[in-house]
Every structure is written in C-alpha cells, then in structure tokens.
Amino acid sequence: MKIATGDIMRRIDRKAAAELGIKSEVLMENAGRAVTDFISGKFSAGKPPRVLVLCGKGNNGGDGLVVARLLAKKKCIVETVMFARKEEADGDVKLNLAKCLKERVKVRHITLSKDFEALKEELSSCDVIVDALLGTGFRGAVSGFLSNVIDFVNSLPCLVVSVDLPSGLNASSGQSAGACIKADYTVTFGLNKLGLCIYPGIEFAGEVVLADIGIPEKAVDRESIRTNLVEVSDVAVLFPPRGQDCNKGTLGKVFVAGGSPGMTGAPCMAGISALRSGCGLVTLGVPESSCAIVEAKTLELMTLPLPETGAKTLSLKAGSRLLELLKGYNVLALGPGLGRDKETAAFVRMLVAECPIPLVLDADGLTLMANHVEEFAKTKAPVIITPHPGEMSRLIGMNVEFVQGARVETAREFAKKFGVIVVLKGARTVTASPDGEVFVNSTGNCGMATAGTGDVLTGVIASFVAQGSKPLNAAILGTYIHGLAGDLARDIYGEHGLIASDVTANIPAAIRKTISK
Numbered sequence: 001m002k003i004a005t006g007d008i009m010r011r012i013d014r015k016a017a018a019e020l021g022i023k024s025e026v027l028m029e030n031a032g033r034a035v036t037d038f039i040s041g042k043f044s045a046g047k048p049p050r051v052l053v054l055c056g057k058g059n060n061g062g063d064g065l066v067v068a069r070l071l072a073k074k075k076c077i078v079e080t081v082m083f084a085r086k087e088e089a090d091g092d093v094k095l096n097l098a099k100c101l102k103e104r105v106k107v108r109h110i111t112l113s114k115d116f117e118a119l120k121e122e123l124s125s126c127d128v129i130v131d132a133l134l135g136t137g138f139r140g141a142v143s144g145f146l147s148n149v150i151d152f153v154n155s156l157p158c159l160v161v162s163v164d165l166p167s168g169l170n171a172s173s174g175q176s177a178g179a180c181i182k183a184d185y186t187v188t189f190g191l192n193k194l195g196l197c198i199y200p201g202i203e204f205a206g207e208v209v210l211a212d213i214g215i216p217e218k219a220v221d222r223e224s225i226r227t228n229l230v231e232v233s234d235v236a237v238l239f240p241p242r243g244q245d246c247n248k249g250t251l252g253k254v255f256v257a258g259g260s261p262g263m264t265g266a267p268c269m270a271g272i273s274a275l276r277s278g279c280g281l282v283t284l285g286v287p288e289s290s291c292a293i294v295e296a297k298t299l300e301l302m303t304l305p306l307p308e309t310g311a312k313t314l315s316l317k318a319g320s321r322l323l324e325l326l327k328g329y330n331v332l333a334l335g336p337g338l339g340r341d342k343e344t345a346a347f348v349r350m351l352v353a354e355c356p357i358p359l360v361l362d363a364d365g366l367t368l369m370a371n372h373v374e375e376f377a378k379t380k381a382p383v384i385i386t387p388h389p390g391e392m393s394r395l396i397g398m399n400v401e402f403v404q405g406a407r408v409e410t411a412r413e414f415a416k417k418f419g420v421i422v423v424l425k426g427a428r429t430v431t432a433s434p435d436g437e438v439f440v441n442s443t444g445n446c447g448m449a450t451a452g453t454g455d456v457l458t459g460v461i462a463s464f465v466a467q468g469s470k471p472l473n474a475a476i477l478g479t480y481i482h483g484l485a486g487d488l489a490r491d492i493y494g495e496h497g498l499i500a501s502d503v504t505a506n507i508p509a510a511i512r513k514t515i516s517k
Contacts, residue, residue, distance in 0.1 A: 001229045003440065004191040006136035006171030008223050012190065016219040025092045027189075027213055028059065032066020032096075034211035035163055035187045039067075039128060040074055042159070049127035050077040054149070055107075056133040056167070057084035062093035063163045064132025065100050065107070072105045079122055080107045083133065083146060113145040120152060128159045131181045133167035136193065141178030142168045150179040162186040165193060166204040174201030175405060182206075190215040197229050197440050198407060199427045227408060227438045230431075230480055232517045238477040239515060240468040248280030252466025255329040256459070257306075257322060257351075258336040258363070259286035260313045260344075264293045266337030266363065266455045269500055271301045273459030274333070276507040277481065279466040282459075283329070285322060287312050313339035319350040330466035331358045335365025336455040344368065349375060358382045358465050362458040363391075370394040376418035382471040386423040386458055412438050421475050423461070425454060429483070431475045439476050443483025447490045452500030457482045460507065484510040 004012070016022040043049045053068040055061035061082060068080040080100065082089070086109055089097045100107050110116055123129065131153070133146065142150060150168055153160060160183045165171050168180030174195040186196060186205040195201040196208050228234070242251070254274045258267035264286065271282040281302065286294050288305035289312045295303050304325075307317035326332055332355055338344060345368040352359065352369065358381050361369070366387050369375070373395055376383060387395060389403045396403070396414060403410050404426070411424040411432035424430040429441040461478035465471055488509050489502040 001231055002191055002220065002225045003194050003197055003227050003229045004225060005194050008225060009136050009191060009193065012215060012219045012223055015222060016215050020216050020219055022214060022216065025095060027215065028062050028092050028096065029066055030213035031063045031189050032070055034189065034213060035063070035067045035130065035161065036070040038185070038187050038209055039071065039161060048074065048076045050125065051128045051130060052123055052126040053078065053080045053130040054133050055080065055082040057082065057088045057093065058135055058137065059093065060132050060135030060163055062096050064130055065093070065096040067130050067132065067163065069100050069103055069105050072103070078105065080105060081119060082107055082109050083111070085109055085111055113148070116145055116149055123152065124156060126158055128161060129153055129156070130161050130163060131167050131183060132163040135164055136171040139170060147179035150181055154182045160184050164188050165195065169195055169201055169204050171195040173405065174198040176200065176204065180204050185209060187211055189213045191220065192229060194227055194408065197428065226436050228440065230439045230441050230476055232514055235477050235480045236514055236517045238469065238473045240464065251278065251280030252463070252468065253329045254279050254282045254331055254333060254462045254466045255285060255326060256282060256333045256336065257285040257314065258334065258338045259290045259294060260337055260339030263337030263339065264290050264297065265452065268294060268297045268301065269452050269455040269504065270333055270336045270459035272298060273456040273504045273507060274463035275300055276504055277460045277463035278511065279463040287314055309341050309343045311339065311341045313341040313344040314347050315343050316346045316350065319347040322351065323354055326355065326357055329357060331360060331462045333360045333458050333462040335362035336458060338364035340364055340368060352376065352379060355381055358471050360384045360386065360458055360462045360465070362386045362454060366391045367394060373418060376420050383420040384423060384461060384471055384475050385420055386425060386454065386461065388425045388454060392424055408438055412436055421472055423475050423479060425457065429479050431479055433472050441479045441483055443480055444486050445490050445495060447495030447498035448486040448503065450499055453503055456500050456503050481507060481510045481514065484514065
C-alpha cells in the first residue's frame, strides 16, 4: 500500500482539483461524509450520540463542518466549535460554514481561553468528540490555549475520532513536538499517511480507517510515491516457488559465519531460523574452539571450525578459507555473535569486499564496518544490512535520537548512497532499496524487544535469499514473516517474557498463515 507524506498528499489534492477537474469542495464533502458514515456505523444500534465537533480554520476544519452538518441530518445531537473568528474562514471552509448556518447547525466561535473554560462541561458530557482542528499542513508545536484544549480532550473517556490526522501530529514524521490528540480512530483520506504508520504516530492515531473520497488514481500516479506499507497481500506473492520434486540442494544453502566466547547462541539462532523459513541446508562457520559447543546446541545444523584469533574470534585466515567455500552456497549471513576483535574486523572487511554471493550483514559485523562504510559501495554481490538503531547510528555518525526521529529517510539515504539494502530494525521496521524505494513493515510487537530476535531475522532473510528470492524481496518478506511469527508467539505467551526462540518456533505458522491469504 502506498503511503504519503503530508506534502505529497496536499499536492495530490491540488492536482485532482487543478488538472483533473475534481472540485475541492466535492473532496471536502466526501471527506466529511466518510467520517459521518463511520461515526453513524459505531452507534447504529443505539440512540443517536451526542457529538461535539472541534474545528480549526483550515481545510481540516472545513471537513469538520461537513461532519457536523451531515450528523445533524442524521438526528445526532451536534455541537460545533470553531477555534477562529468567523471572518478568518475562507474558500471551501467559508462555503461550508455558510451551509451549516443555512441548515441551522449552530457554530460557536472561540478565540479566548476563558471561552474554552465554559466549554469544558459540554466536552465532558458528550459521547463523541470529532477532532478537526489541524490537518496535514501542520508543523511544529501546538501553541496557545489550543494545547490546553487538546490536553483536556485527551483526559476525557469519550470516543475521539480524528479527521485525516490527529491534531498536533506531523503527517510525514509521525512526531509530535507538543500537545497532540490521542484518538481512538483516525479516518484518513485518499492515501494512508506516513505519520500514521510509524511510531510514535501510531500511538496517537488509534485504529486507522482509510476512506476513498474520489481522488483519481491519475493524481496519485503522477507523484511516483516511493514509500509503502507492507501488508499481507503484498508479501503473499513474494514466496519463492517450491516444486514437489525439490530436495535440500534445490531449496538453497545458507552459510552463517559468527560466534565467539559467550555468544555461541547467536549463530545457532540464525541457522535454525533459516531452516524454519524453508531453506534446505545451513552450515555454521565458527571459531574452532567454539565448534564443540555449537554442535551440542543443535541437531540440524552442519558446523565448520574456522581459524581463530587469540581472543577466540574468527581470524583473517578464516576469511580466505571462507572465500574458497562460499561458491557452494547461495548466501552468507555474517555477524551474529562475531565479537569485535581487530583481526575479526579485517576478516569482515575482506568478506564485504570479496564475497561472491549475496551477503546479509548483522550485529557485530555492522559495528566493525562503522568506520569503513564507503567500502559498501565496492561490493561484488548484493548486500543486505540489518542494523538496529544503535548500529545505524554508528554507521552514519549520528545519535540514536536522530535515527529514530527520521527512520525512513535515514534508511533511504544510506541505501541510495552506498548501494545496499537497509533493514532498519525496530517498531515498524523500515526496508530501503538502493533505488530509493522504502517499505514500512506492519507486523511485530514490543515483546520482540529481546536478545536474539535480530539473529532470528538474519536467518529468515538469508533463508529466502537462498531459496531464490531477489535480495530486496527476501528482505521485505523476511521482515514481515519475522514480525508475524513474533505476533503469533505473543498470542501464545504474551509480550512479557517472550524470547527469541519463541519467534523461531512460530516461523512455520507465520509462513502458512501468509501463504493461505
């Protein structure tokens, strides 16, 4: 599903009106009708609700005026408040204000804090508050007594429905610099907004309802939108085919290189997760002193002892040995539990530069490349990197707060600059391709914020590459299946105490559920 920033959505609206002849007043009427129909559906079985519609002076407020007028026609008890003087309304907002007055829908105008104090009792007694204060054009922080209005609305137990976007939320970043409506539902129009699909915007939006208001596809297509929300319909078609005459050789071979003292579990989790995702064979290349430990942990994985450093991590000689072996495999997963020895850093750089097959780079492998990111642009085969925010911050030399505040653009710009596929992990994992296309994942939960789940993801993505998926498709599909497996594990165990192996155990069920759609 294509998702738009605030700027893109406003351009689409303008093009629909200016170039395709769709009058803006018609789009506003359709938007108000969509919200009205949603609210009516919520209360269809009972008595008409008492609704208070809060409007700003912009187009979002115009949508709210349509809602007020149409709800009044449905015999709802409607109070309408515009936080602006009557003279400030213009264009379609002025038109709809006149329609309200013509149809005897009273609109109260409030511009002072003392007037708001008198409104608090009415707010407290209503069933539904419609938030139409600020729309996609809003940036910065809500100021003045309007911030007090928003804080008071958030303190009430009634149903809150936001029109297009919760007031105070940035449509493009999902951030809020100050007060922001916390809606139960957001009815958004035309395209979903990026700010509603990423954190913290998700927490303000509540359940998002996407409404078609008559924006022509041509207006959307002309924008060449490069950001997408990944849903089940998008990934169900990405699974590599499996013939009934397949064998472990035809289903792909994964090589996992990693492990060090105290971290032998990481490559094991990556390997088992790769098998659970459907590949035919996995070999773990680990420091020779760790090999017996790794073999004791797993039954289905093959192991290969590799030369090690004095710190018992993989040495530069291990890189030379691997380059000879990798031609018999389909993908290399490098990094889980690798350690950070200086010679191991040289081993990683050798493989990044010379690996003849697709490479999935994770964990310590990323940290060891932090001062050498320019070498990503010189690789011989496709590279997928899977950083968490801390690792991404080291790669770009910025703090974690910067990464988290601009996850989509951070991933996109790194992928474009260095020609790698970036899987920026976290709530709503972001996958970016070198051509600038971005995919925001829709699965996963906070129970997955636990040690080892990143190793699981590495194995899942590597497995789909080995089975024949194109690297970008493998990253998108692997991220979705990984998150869905986490959701299924949460449904069994809850979010507290969920561990990485619970995610691995639910990978087959996640695949089965996705394929069946």
